[in-house]
Amino acid sequence: MGLFSILNIADSALYSSQAAIATASNNIANANTPGYDTETTVLAPVDYINVSGANSGPANYGGVAVSGVQRQYDSYLQSQIYQQQQSLSSSDSSSNILGQVEQAFNETGDTGLATYYNNFVDAWQQVAGNPADTSARTVLISDAQALAGAAQDKQNTLQAAVTETNNEIAKTVTTVNNLASQIADVNKQIGELANPTDGSDIQLRDQRDNLMTQLSQYIGFSYYEDSTGRVTIISGMQNLVSGDQTNALSVKADSNGDNQLYLNGINITSNVQKGSLGGLIAARSDAETQGIVPLKRFVAALVQQVNKIQEQGYDLNGTSASSEPFFTPLSLYTAADSQASITASVSDESQLTLDDYEIKIGGSGSNLTYSVYDSQTGGQVGSAGSYSSGGTTITLMPGISATISGAAAAGDTFSISPTANSVNDFSVALTDGSQIAAAQTANSPGDNSNALAMVNMLQGGQVSGLGGDTLMGYYQGIVAATGTLSKAASDSQTFNQNLLDQLNQQRDSTSGVSLDDQAIDLIKFQQAYQAGAKVIETTQQLLQTLINM
Helix, strand or coil, X not given: CCHHHHHHHHHHHHHHHHHHHHHHHHHHHCCCCCCCCCEEEEEEECCEEEECCCCCEEEEECCEEXXXXXXXXXXXXXXXXXXXXXXXXXXXXHXXXXXXXXXXXXXXXXXXXXXXXXXXXXXXXXXXXXXXXXXXXXXXXXXXXXXXXXXXXXXXXXXXXXXXXXXXXXXXXXXHHXXXXXXXXXXXXXXXXXXXXXXXXXXXXXXXXXXXXXXXXXXXXXXXXXXXXXXXXXXXXXXXXXXXXXXXXXXXXXXXXXXXXXXXXEECHHHCCXXXXXXXXXXXXXXXXXXXXXXXXXXXXXXXHHHHHHHCCECCCCCEHHHCCCECCCCCEEEEECCCXXXXXXXXXXXXXXXXXXXXXXXXXXXXXXXXXXXXXXXXXEXXXXXXXXXXXXXXXXXXXXXXXXXXXXXXXXXXXXXXXXXXXXXXXXXXXXXXXXXXXXXXXXXXXXXXXXXXXXXXXXXXXXXXXXXXXXXXXHHHHHHHHHHHHHHHHHHHHHHHHHHHHHHHHHHCCCHHHHHHHHHHHHHHHHHHHHHHHHHXXXXXXXXXX
């Protein structure tokens, strides 16, 4: 090996040391950059090869070469972080919304619905204690109006939480689409580099990881990387990102006004269970099914039971109260997924089961039939009947008469609910306290038997429309259920945050920049650089000596 060979080796030492120092410097500069993975300069020895023959001599003089730059990256750990961030964001959103629902049913003060209900019961007891006292009757009317107002305020609070959730879903969809587009753009750049070994794609991969971490805050997804380094992101069993292409997520309100998620024209709402979108969807469902719907059923049962007892008694004027309901009678909500129309009315309020019903059109051509199903039990009500476009009256539902008219088609559905309007319609129908039916016999001002029957029902009467529960027992069940949901969401939030913190700590220990380690690398490669320079200096001195000989 000649002196020039030594110069080549020293030169490679200078170049590789300089590259390693540059990498360490870049690591130090990005020590606090979110999502940055520590980079390492990969060095490899250059084999010394001695070629014999006519042109004998070394073809390779040895030394060191930079074979690439790698990032310290654990793909499995990163995938776990994505999944855990999705879970945390879901519980964050749920906890926020369900906290509002729990607060709506807060009964710790004097403004809870239970307080107004108890005042209403107490007012009936006062009337029972002195049925001829007009002032007691006036107080009862006032307390009943206050009860109705409290129920409506509670529903408004719950509905505001649902509305807020729907608005947040729409905003989040915009954010998801923006992040998906950015990821697709980075995918394109990575794909164009075709998996380089020199580390030129590292910053792009870090950028994409950071974008995917942000995306995991908003929507649940899985992903895989193809041979070109591009990722495909799947959400709701549909591709959100495919290489450098994206499929935009969209929202569309259903018949209840709730925003549904669509991807590739398919409703994926039920398949989105993580990320803030998953949490919002789940919390919205809980707010409706565990809050709004039971509240409406409670009010409907109260109206139904109070009117039933009121109408079987006599008022202070000795008049039968059969046509003097205490509260405004229940009305029916109807909806049609059809070109045909439906009208429905309450034929007997006391016979209502408070269950919702769905009418389905079957058959084919002009031979159409209808079937009625109880939405709560899922069971069919009565036998199927023939449908006529001229008008088909259906009386299979207890206390309800419905008529469907028009060009219905097989597969069409119609919905009827005796509870959907209950809170909105909740009001006192009586205009004067003398109309309160405290007596069970005519012309008996001192008769309090009907008022006592009312008190007994309000305090402990079992209501079939509430599954045999009492009115207040049922309401307390709502309060307990919403409190339990909120507590569970809060506990889940704490658990998921702790687990994500642990995963991030693991990531930092694997991929994060250690300033101590980088300082050591700087010193090590600086000394290697100085040593390489010293080799060159020594070799130059030797060459000068040879020249001067």
